[in-house]
Amino acid sequence: MSRSRILFAAFLAALALGPAFLPEFYVTLLNYIGLYSLVALGLVLLTGVGGLTSFGQAAFVGLGAYATAYLTVAHGVSPWLTLFIGFALTGTVALLLGAITLRLSGHYLPLGTIAWGISLYYLFGNLEFLGGQTGMTGVPGLSIFGFALDTGRKYYYLVWVLVIAAVFSIQNLLNSRPGRAIRSLRGGGVMAESFGVDTAGLKIIIFVYAALLASLSGWLYAHLLRFVNPTPFSINIGIEYLFMVVIGGARFVWGAVVGAGLLAVLKEWLQGILPKIVGQAGEFETIVLGILLVLLLQRAREGLMPFFQRWFPQSRWVEAPQSAPALPQRERPRPGEQILEARAARKQFGGLVAVNDLSFEMASGEILGLIGPNGAGKSTMFNLITGVLPLSGGEIHFRGERIDRLPSRQIVRRGIARTFQHVHIRPTMSVVENVAIGAHLRGQRGVVAAALHRERAEEATLLHEARKQLERVGLVEHLYDQAGSLALGQQRILEIARALCADPVLLLLDEPAAGLRYREKEALTDLLRRLKGEGMSVLLVEHDMDFVMNLVDRLVVMDFGERIAAGLPREIQTNPMVLEAYLGGVE
């Protein structure tokens, strides 16, 4: 058993035995920490991992709490039923709010969450049937199979079982196919979309999941206290939930529990001591909390979890199996069949014509080089083919189907995979996980299966595929290294392995040789020749002429968005127009 497992077992034992020894005060405190942790765990997923900041989680807690309080008090509904009614209510509200606000870039979302956080708080406080500012009393307690959870000590076990379950569900989720997609949301989404991830849909899913955890916390709160009023669901508490996550370390799942614990203890202690110092009653702990948080963000933006982690040596998070059932491959086009055709493709940015009615076609099994001076429009053309940018005019056909109106994630489905000129990798994820993102469309299991880890068989095939592609490109010794620790040239090779994971029939490589050493370039040439031998078609943008001339079957030369020449490498090398474009003509 590894050291981290022993430590974790000890932690669980302490947690389980705690109520037997601790005084009432600490049991209550731990109950609260558990309730906070549930909300904070949702925020780790949403904010720390997904990059979507919400200050409004307290309002979701309120929805869960008020739903159960109202239905149990006014209508005598069973609390076990109201839990799910609360989920349905919170989920619906989150779905609506998410559909509207998650489409917004960076800072609008947190502002939006502040706004609806305030709005819902005032709604709780002003609706007559919810008891207004005074709230509702007489919420019934919980009992499980006739066993009444009528003391804090008994309730404690319910709370912490749910917290541990939530921790595992999120850890499981993050370590899975949909989890890798969630972890790639922060990169801006272009990469994730180009491997078939529905980023907008995923954002809504994690938003709703975080809201449901908050709703669960609210349900527990209402039946623990047997009383609800609007105060614990105000925007200030919503802000405190986010503080917990930042204190703990937003990227770390256990950071939520650490942060919730620290903030709760700190607040408790400050609330005891500060009024004595100031000499009057009031919420003075906010001063210290605010200043502490500013210092924390200035000095340790990753939160406190990295300090704790030194004691918990991390066991390896993913394991890419040596063998697993092979994934099905898509049917290959016949060699020589026309595979890609651009018909007068055009892209304008305002007055600038980046790609000017460019036409070319590619046959299956061909390596076609797209070359031209800087700013000729080569990368723009890549973005047009892969659906990252919409065309201003013209058409693009792939295997007889028009694809220029499809979004990226539909295009990759048809067998086009790409690399990027500026590498798009997730630097904190391992190499093999980065590559496995490429295989996103080759798995089907969703978020729920992933959270329960009921998709391990599929996961093994995906990770095995990633391993296989890394072996193919020669990066297998870096399997479990952080992708950000690779040299730039290796990161480019990683991108090729990731693209291969998508089982493409057409590979679009944007300057794959940039940053490679001589031997690495030779290895890349070998790899691409082998792929060609297997029937792969490759469209290549590259500046390294030795590399290009050695490798490609044909070339298309662009300058100022226009095609100025096309033909065999030998012809292009002596073409006067090309020489003029590259070297400048004699005026």
Add this chain to the structure above:
Amino acid sequence: MNLDIALLLAQDGLTNGAIYALLALALVLVFAVTRVIFVPQGEFVAYGALTLASLQLGKVPGTAWLLVCAGIVIALIDGFIALRERKPHRLPRILLENLAFPVALAGLTWWLAPQKPALWVQVALALALVVPLGPMLYRLAFQPLQSASVLVLLIVAVAVHFALTGLGLVFFGAEGSRTPAFSDARFDVGAMSVSGQSLFVIGGSVVLIIALYLFFEKTVYGKSLRATAVNRLGARLVGISATLAGRLTFTLAAAIGAVSGILVAPITTIYYDSGFLVGLKGFVAAIIGGMVSYPLAAVGAVLVGLLESFSSFWASAFKEVIVFTLIIPVLLWRSLRTHHLEEEEDE
């Protein structure tokens, strides 16, 4: 509702809208120049109003002590940095700006406050105490995070809001204050009775907006702030210091906040935590302007003011619900109009 009430509500709405317009202006400015979503903007409103209220009672406001404390902390930090970098010649200026100046102001306040000077002296004194807190805040909280992402800056801004609200409670207590009106005059315009104070607020806002316009159009400092807002890197390359731009922006934001507070204090009772909601309504207005457009933000502000005053007549309990729910259709509208390519986030 009859015409009288409608006119009265409209007048109320316009008056509040004028304040929100000022705040929205400050928020857009701060965001454009420093990328900080300045949640604590509202605290300056409360500090301005409550500092004036303290002075009117002949008391030394707590903001004077805050100024001195913040000055000491900055002097210590900057002094330490100057010594570490072996540039002791910087020390006199650091001490003068951060120790001598705040202490002198606090001393002046301590001497003047009990004498209850004329209103304009009190107003000037209140501004002198609150406005320098802006650049000091920038120095302490935001300057070390100049290169951080918008989200980190936002969380810092919220943390600062927490701290300032708590300090407000320490300084001013939980009771609200309302200052006497600058003018008791009333004017009858047709069926409508216009209060002098409303005219003061609207007039003050207009004057301030014109002054800001002239500042941005005619002065080198104003132009350099605009340059920074358009292109931060470009501005740095032509020698505009991001730090100077940040301090200047925060000075302006603090000034706008404090003036708004002083203008609004005779109309509504201000509590130590009132600033947050007032500031957020400025935000709703700023978001209507997409956080970039000043004129749209001003229109949004008037809209928010009117919506607030009319909804307080029809459904006063749900006033805040209505105003803050307004943001959702606005966000929807924004989201349909924006085709954004998200900024890449570094880790």
